Amino acid sequence: MELKDLLLTPIYLAIFYGIAFSMRKKYTNALTKKYFIPALSLKFLGAIALGLIYQFYYGGGDTFNYHYHTKIIHQAFSDSFPLGWKIIMANGERLPEISRYTAGMFWWQPNNTEMFVVKIASIISLFCFNTYSIISLVFAAISFCGIWAMYITFVNLYPLAYKKIAIAVFFLPSVFFWGSGLGKDSLCIGALGWCFYGFYHVFIARKNIVQAGILGALGAYILISAKVYILLSFMPPALFWVFNENSSRIKSDLLRLSLKPLFIIAGAAIAFFGATNLTAGDERFDVEKIGERSRITQTYLTEYVASGSVYHIGKLDGSLASIVAVAPQAVIVSLFRPFLFEARNPVMLLSAMEATLFLWLTITLFYRTGLFKGLLLIARTPVLLFSFLFTIIFAIGVGVNSGNFGTLVRYKIPLMPFYLSALYIMQSMAQSRRRSKVSAQSNRARKVGRLAVTE
Structure with missing residues (x-):
């Protein structure tokens, strides 16, 4: 960070807050209004804190690598706007006219996902004198827009739990810290929120279809460009969610039961088609190479990164079968570890x-409701089934590929709001049912009492 960060950040913060206060009324209601500014403030705090910790604690990192590349493109724009724009539109090609800039970029490669983030940051840099802290604040604002869309979608589905859903979406330290600064995670958590919002409003609620469709498509584009595996984890549960929500409109039980397997097969086919076509030829995400890539990634991260935070879930031999074998441990490590005694x-x-x-809420919730009743509640509530399916699929992916807690804590943030929101919704539903049962018993007692008096 530089002197201009200290001088310009307060000015831009005042502008951003002015915009936020002017827009709050349009995007909130009586229940959600009080969370709008505090949630945005936490994102801004996370963005600044991320930069400070990377600079003074880690001594560098990816967030500054993004800014390093941004500086080069910003200089190209300063020298010649057409040259700068040519770099933005290029896809890692070694073109003579821009080679004096791209030669210094170690991420300048075809289809490099880091360069997608760099290009967005470079466009933002044109409006803030290429100031790192302000670029980070804009990334935080983009992320906030997405998670606010996620929040209001959950609240629309289950308004009684609006307070605890706010905790799950806005106030988890890992989410607002790792998902706020200059980097992929900020864009991706926001994009996932737009996908969730778009899917719900277009295919289930069928309201605000144009706006929701645009936001959902934008979110999908960002995920494809930055972290396609998030979208691949999201799509199958989302398609199953759509079917479950709409199947209640089919009056015939026989027809509904007969169509369910067809929708499951269709959803799986669409997901597989998307996976194979979106990732074909990509060394990192190609479905045909995913087992071997997972083995290589785990081995690298286990042996070379943060040895004090390494975890082991079993041996990977490069086959899909070995991934299936370690899947339960991957889910456990993603959701419930590191344990407190493992913190370094x-x-x-x-x-x-x-x-x-997460562990405490999960155990207490299923203990109070009963394991069978809890699972039945999930199966009968489409949004809960979607949230848990997405959590499990994503937890397997990140649990297998991380190899150490240092990377896992960043990789798993997309699943955290969904899992905790689902737990809080289940908790609220269980409490509502208990209150209804107690109320019904009280009414029966009063009725019996009245009958006893009159007789």
């Missing part, structure tokens, strides 16, 4: 506290 630094401690919260 302050960042891991925060993650361990969140994992402990």
Whole structure:
């Protein structure tokens, strides 16, 4: 960070807050209004804190690598706007006219997902004198727009739990810290929120279809460009969610039961088609190479990265069968680890506290409702089934590929709001049913009492 960060950041913050206050009324209601500014403020705090920790604690990192590339493109724009725009529109080609700029970019390669983030940051840099902290704040604002869309979607589905859903979406430290600064995670958590919002409004609620469709498509485009595996984890549960929501409109039980397997097969086919076509030829995500890539990634991260935070879930031999074998352990490590005694630094401690919260809520919830009743409640509530399916699929992916808690804490943030929101919704539904049962018993008692008096 530089002197201009200190001078310009307060000015731009005032502008951003002015815009936020002017837009709050349009995008909130009586229930959600009080969370709008605090949630945005946490995103801004996370963006600044991320930069400070990377600079003074880690001594560098990806967020500054993004800005390093942004500086080069910003200089190209300063020298010649057409040259700068040519870099933005290029896809890693070695073109003579821009080679003096691209030669210094170690991420300048075809289809490089890091360059997608760099290009967005470079466009933002034109409006803020290429100031790192302000670019980070804009990334935080983009992320906030997406998670606010996620929040109001959950609230529309289950308004009684609006307070606790706010905790799940806005106030988890890992989510607002890792998902706020200059980097992929900020864009992706926001894009996932837009996909969730778009899917619900276009295919289930069927309201605001044009706006929701545009936001959903934008979110899908960002995920394809930055982290396609998030979209691939989202699509199958989302398609099944659409079927479950709409199947209730089919009056015939026989027809509904007969169509269910067809929709499952169709959803799986669409997901497989999307996976194979979106990732074909990509060394990192190609479905045909996913087993071998997972083995290589796990081996690298286990042996070379943060040895004090390494975890082991079993041996991967490069086959899909080995991934299936370690899947249960991958889910457990993604949701409930690191345990408190495994924390080795302050960042891991925060993650361990969140994992402990997840474990405690999961155990107490299923203990109070009963395992069978809890699973039945999930199966009967489409949004809960979607949230848990997405969580499990995504947890397997990140649990298998991370290899150490340092990377896992960043990789798993997309699943955290969905899992915790689902737990809180289940908790609220269980409490509502208990209150209804107690109320019904009280009414019966009063009725019996009146009958006893009159007789």
